[in-house]
Amino acid sequence: MLIIGIAGGTGCGKTTVVNQILNELPEGEVGIISQDSYYKDTTHLSYEERTKINFDHPKSIDFSLLESHLKDLKKGIPIHQPVYSFVKHNRTGDTILTHPRKVMIVEGILILTHPELRDMFDIKVFVHADTDERLIRRLKRDITERGRDLDEVLTRYQTTLKPMHNQFIEPTKEFADIIIPNNKYNTVAVNIVRTIINDRLYNGTIKA
Numbered sequence: 566m567l568i569i570g571i572a573g574g575t576g577c578g579k580t581t582v583v584n585q586i587l588n589e590l591p592e593g594e595v596g597i598i599s600q601d602s603y604y605k606d607t608t609h610l611s612y613e614e615r616t617k618i619n620f621d622h623p624k625s626i627d628f629s630l631l632e633s634h635l636k637d638l639k640k641g642i643p644i645h646q647p648v649y650s651f652v653k654h655n656r657t658g659d660t661i662l663t664h665p666r667k668v669m670i671v672e673g674i675l676i677l678t679h680p681e682l683r684d685m686f687d688i689k690v691f692v693h694a695d696t697d698e699r700l701i702r703r704l705k706r707d708i709t710e711r712g713r714d715l716d717e718v719l720t721r722y723q724t725t726l727k728p729m730h731n732q733f734i735e736p737t738k739e740f741a742d743i744i745i746p747n748n749k750y751n752t753v754a755v756n757i758v759r760t761i762i763n764d765r766l767y768n769g770t771i772k773a
């Protein structure tokens with residue numbers, strides 16, 4: 566199994582890059598794990614309390630579950646990936662049965678902060694977009710898709726998102742094997758990653 570970790574700050578375009586990579590690859594050969602699925606379960610808290618969580622700090626992520634799921638997949642064991650709701654700020658209680666694939670992509674803002682997880686990645690990618698670009702994208706996306714308003718996004722940006730990005734996320738760029746500049750859509754970089762995957766898939770250098 567080839568495991569690719571794709572990190573980068575919120576709004577840099579990780580999800581978009583993953584979808585672009587998957588485009589044109591045969592269905593069923595590549596599996597996805599999103600770090601967002603592994604936000605800690607906070608069912609014991611009220612909605613009000615959940616809105617105050619610092620979701621950009623590594624401690625908000627259940628890394629031990631993520632790590633053990635990845636280990637299971639490596640052993641050929643399917644996992645039940647939790648489904649997360651950004652609107653409720655909590656897991657939904659549903660899971661997605663995720664089968665081991667020849668190539669697994671793990672994406673998320675904090676995935677390179679955790680040494681044990683980081684060591685499991687064969688290729689580490691960091692998607693870069695400028696801070697103002699990321700904030701603009703985040704504003705648009707969170708208002709249209711995640712039920713937020715202008716005030717919520719900007720307040721969260723100033724209080725937690727920006728400081729956590731500088732403290733935890735940006736420094737992990739140094740662990741990356743490949744940095745994808747993504748201020749504009751970067752089809753060249755996406756094609757390079759897809760070529761690496763195709764090479765591993767069809768030249769028999771990896772086993773399922």
Ligand SMILES: Nc1ncnc2c1ncn2[C@@H]1O[C@H](COP(=O)(O)OP(=O)(O)O)[C@@H](O)[C@H]1O
Binds near residue numbers: 574576579580581702
């Ligand atoms: N290169 C790009 N240029 C312009 N908009 C982009 C680009 N990449 C992503 N976007 C848009 O920015 C928003 C955030 O992208 P997304 O892939 O969800 O980022 P992430 O997963 O890193 O938070 C989405 O609305 C997406 O369509």
Ligand SMILES: O=c1ccn([C@@H]2O[C@H](COP(=O)(O)O)[C@@H](O)[C@H]2O)c(=O)[nH]1
Binds near residue numbers: 574576621654
């Ligand atoms: O309940 C939640 C959980 C997380 N967030 C924010 O999401 C981003 C990470 O997701 P991306 O898709 O990489 O942007 C993170 O910055 C958290 O602040 C949230 O708003 N609510």
